[in-house]
Amino acid sequence: xxxxxxxxxxxxxxxxxxxxxxxxxxxxxxxxxxxxxxxxxxxxxxxxxxxxxxxxxxxxxxxxxxxxxxxxxxxxxxxxxxxxxxxxxxxxxxxxxxxxxxxxxxxxxxxxxxxxxxxxxxxxxxxxxxxxxxxxxxxxxxxxxxxxxxxxxxxxxxxxxxxxxxxxxxxxxxxxxxxxxxxxxxxxxxxxxxxxxxxxxxxxxxxxxxxxxxxxxxxxxxxxxxxxxxxxxxxxxxxxxxxxxxxxxxx
Amino acid sequence: xxxxxxxxxxxxxxxxxxxxxxxxxxxxxxxxxxxxxxxxxxxxxxxxxxxxxxxxxxxxxxxxxxxxxxxxxxxxxxxxxxxxxxxxxxxxxxxxxxxxxxxxxxxxxxxxxxxxxxxxxxxxxxxxxxxxxxxxxxxxxxxxxxxxxxxxxxxxxxxxxxxxxxxxxxxxxxxxxxxxxxxxxxxxxxxxxxxxxxxxxxxxxxxxxxxxxxxxxxxxxxxxxxxxxxxxxxxxxxxxxxxxxxxxxxx
Ligand SMILES: CC1=C(/C=C/C(C)=C/C=C/C(C)=C/C=O)C(C)(C)CCC1
Ligand SMILES: CC1=C(/C=C/C(C)=C/C=C/C(C)=C/C=O)C(C)(C)CCC1
Numbered sequence: 001x002x003x004x005x006x007x008x009x010x011x012x013x014x015x016x017x018x019x020x021x022x023x024x025x026x027x028x029x030x031x032x033x034x035x036x037x038x039x040x041x042x043x044x045x046x047x048x049x050x051x052x053x054x055x056x057x058x059x060x061x062x063x064x065x066x067x068x069x070x071x072x073x074x075x076x077x078x079x080x081x082x083x084x085x086x087x088x089x090x091x092x093x094x095x096x097x098x099x100x101x102x103x104x105x106x107x108x109x110x111x112x113x114x115x116x117x118x119x120x121x122x123x124x125x126x127x128x129x130x131x132x133x134x135x136x137x138x139x140x141x142x143x144x145x146x147x148x149x150x151x152x153x154x155x156x157x158x159x160x161x162x163x164x165x166x167x168x169x170x171x172x173x174x175x176x177x178x179x180x181x182x183x184x185x186x187x188x189x190x191x192x193x194x195x196x197x198x199x200x201x202x203x204x205x206x207x208x209x210x211x212x213x214x215x216x217x218x219x220x221x222x223x224x225x226x227x228x229x230x231x232x233x234x235x236x237x238x239x240x241x242x243x244x245x246x247x248x249x250x251x
Numbered sequence: 252x253x254x255x256x257x258x259x260x261x262x263x264x265x266x267x268x269x270x271x272x273x274x275x276x277x278x279x280x281x282x283x284x285x286x287x288x289x290x291x292x293x294x295x296x297x298x299x300x301x302x303x304x305x306x307x308x309x310x311x312x313x314x315x316x317x318x319x320x321x322x323x324x325x326x327x328x329x330x331x332x333x334x335x336x337x338x339x340x341x342x343x344x345x346x347x348x349x350x351x352x353x354x355x356x357x358x359x360x361x362x363x364x365x366x367x368x369x370x371x372x373x374x375x376x377x378x379x380x381x382x383x384x385x386x387x388x389x390x391x392x393x394x395x396x397x398x399x400x401x402x403x404x405x406x407x408x409x410x411x412x413x414x415x416x417x418x419x420x421x422x423x424x425x426x427x428x429x430x431x432x433x434x435x436x437x438x439x440x441x442x443x444x445x446x447x448x449x450x451x452x453x454x455x456x457x458x459x460x461x462x463x464x465x466x467x468x469x470x471x472x473x474x475x476x477x478x479x480x481x482x483x484x485x486x487x488x489x490x491x492x493x494x495x496x497x498x499x500x501x502x
Contacts, residue, residue: 085317086322141264
């Protein structure tokens with residue numbers, strides 16, 4: 001795919017914006033970890049790791065976006081450069097393979113689950129999240145035929161459904177049990193999760209329904225980028241708020 | 252060796268995933284060091300150094316994987332680029348020469364050994380671990396003839412056996428003496444160690460039994476990468492758990 005100057009610029013700008021927002025999230029969540037008591041602190045630490053890892057993942061996207069294209073003065077287009085490190089959307093999955101399991105941990109830590117039930121839920125969510133991403137990666141990259149994409153995408157969806165249900169049930173049940181400001185922050189985190197996580201499977205399906213055009217490619221990159229900022233930084237701040245309120249009342 | 256697009260991509264993705272997981276391990280173990288009392292704290296610090304060093308080692312692997320190949324449009328393959336920094340599996344040993352001795356320290360710090368016995372065990376394990384890796388490096392890189400590989404591999408194995416026995420004996424005896432949640436976390440750490448450390452000598456032997464194909468090369472890289480994540484991040488978290496429980500009861 002080739003891109004016009006302004007298409008290439010918009011994508012680059014959105015990547016850099018995401019990198020900056022994620023770096024901000026990292027510094028904020030790490031430097032406020034003492035506001036949270038020991039019991040809930042690992043939610044903030046997990047959130048800061050999510051932001052740091054995703055910041056580096058965006059650096060890789062930025063580098064591959066820059067070295068993966070060269071400007072062709074004849075057509076005034078950005079064309080693939082042939083560099084070994086071509087831009088590939090599948091690089092996003094590498095970030096997700098580490099950060100999505102950690103996002104599920106954030107919910108469990110501030111939920112009302114304790115002891116054995118919390119450990120089992122945490123283990124289950126981590127495994128489901130990792131499997132969902134790895135199977136999605138195989139569909140998106142390695143077996144990039146249309147059948148491969150469909151089959152691995154379906155396998156990934158089969159894992160996604162119980163994961164999504166468990167996560168939202170944990171979030172909303174705990175929110176109800178907690179009540180007050182902690183409960184309402186947890187409800188917001190659950191809502192944000194339910195909306196943003198839906199973006200990824202939709203964006204995955206774009207190539208089935210629309211031709212592989214540069215306009216669609218730009219739209220997909222913007223959708224992923226905005227969803228990433230909301231699902232990591234915005235979500236991390238809501239979780240931090242829950243942890244802070246629970247620290248105050250130590251329920 | 253040349254690789255197809257998807258082979259090259261999978262290896263790159265696994266390296267980046269490992270780098271992210273290791274960076275997460277570093278941030279986690281460093282930022283939780285105050286949860287551990289002074290007596291056991293160096294186990295967490297050693298664990299965080301292991302993750303940081305290995306993170307940088309993976310950056311080196313990633314860079315050499317990218318500059319070491321170029322995409323050849325004719326054959327649609329990734330072929331060696333001729334850059335001075337070619338990818339070499341032996342770079343992994345450089346990481347291990349520092350991190351494997353530190354991994355043995357983690358066990359000793361949270362074990363029931365104290366005083367002179369602990370100091371002697373620590374010194375012995377550090378020396379054995381370093382010798383095992385350095386002799387293995389000579390077999391894997393410098394004397395890369397089949398005889399050199401065999402002889403240095405055997406010398407390395409002769410060091411490996413007492414090291415493995417001492418480590419596991421220390422872990423399981425201490426786990427039994429400690430009992431409770433600290434003991435069971437230490438038992439898990441010992442089990443993880445016994446499984447993951449076996450992967451390295453097996454992967455070393457692959458070239459003896461199988462032709463030097465790109466499929467086997469990809470398999471070996473994935474095995475090393477997954478073993479590294481488990482042996483450093485997973486192991487570090489188990490050791491952290493032991494240290495935290497021992498802090499609570501100050502046995
Ligand atoms: C169901 C499904 C998918 C779901 C992906 C999700 C839910 C990703 C979430 C990512 C997040 C939250 C990133 C970080 O902020 C894939 C893998 C696209 C493959 C197709 C099927
Ligand atoms: C016995 C043996 C080996 C053992 C290597 C080991 C046991 C490495 C452990 C590495 C770890 C734990 C890395 C970090 O996570 C070598 C050197 C391959 C050479 C062949 C003989």
